[in-house]
Amino acid sequence: MSDEEELKPICEDHVIKGKRLSNRIRRNVQVEVEKLTEKYGIAPKLVTVIVGEDPGSQMYVRMKHKASNKAGILSDHYDLPEKTSQDELMALIKKLNETIEVHGILVQLPLPKQIDEKAIISAIDPLKDVDGFSPQNIYRLFYGGEKLSSATPHGIVTMLDYIGMGDLSGKHVVIINRSTIVGKPLIFLLLNRNATVTICHSRTADLPSFTRQADVLVTAIGRRKSEDDSFFITQDMVKEGVVVIDVSTPHGDVDFENVKEKALCITPVPGGVGPMTITMLLQNVLDAYSAQVSKS
Secondary structure, three states: OOHHHHHOOOEEOOEEOHHHHHHHHHHHHHHHHHHHHHHHOOOOEEEEEEEOOOHHHHHHHHHHHHHHHHOOOEEEEEEEOOOOOHHHHHHHHHHHHHOOOOOEEEEOOOOOOOOOHHHHHHHOOHHHEOOOOOHHHHHHHHOOOOOOOOHHHHHHHHHHHHOOOOOOOOOEEEEEOOOOOOHHHHHHHHHOOOOEEEEEOOOOOOHHHHHOOOOEEEEOOOOOOOOOOOOOEOHHHOOOOEEEEEOOOOOOOEOHHHHOOOEEEEOOOOOOHHHHHHHHHHHHHHHHHHHHHHHO
């Protein structure tokens, strides 16, 4: 990355440049990986597991491996058949937990119906849980720790940090999502930054009355199936000077062009939150690796 690129703002012409920020952080991860690999004589390693043949899962995992390898992180992958039993998957996780050369474990969700996702997530060593979903890592997040937190929420708050909103004192953040992957972990990351947080969801009455109050609006509805579908967040639903983070892909929730006219900063889709999700996974692998090798 050139010095000129390094100095460019993350929010430019009201648009948050997710790819620009992602590249900046990935370069920092790469430098740190090189330094620690030389120091400890072992490179960080990520292992991913897919059960079944979901095309979306296959695509996401390929992207994660490509990014990992570019950052100097070794990677391996297990492709398990759809009929894999819970006991078989548990045995593999046990093996990976006990393998000191493996520093990060990621079981791609969703899993087939015969497998209990909660049991699988709980079985992963919390020190190797680079998805940040294990009960121990959720517990740590509850008490203010951010190491190994869920990648998408961590990417969102990192964006806010880089546009000068690391301290959200006096700011009202409205989240439209209550999932365990985005909405719930994001609450605690925002509280750590002193935000006042409101959660909205499919059962919320009069959604615009909440979105119009938001200083920061994070939306992850994700039900637009094509570019022809109506937007969920329109210009009349936000106030002047709002920061809008649209997590939904591939079509987004927000009427970007019109909402941009009122926004202080807004993420595009694509090119906003998406690049940051994989970047924060790389950061989690680095953090997990660093914690493990420094103890050995």
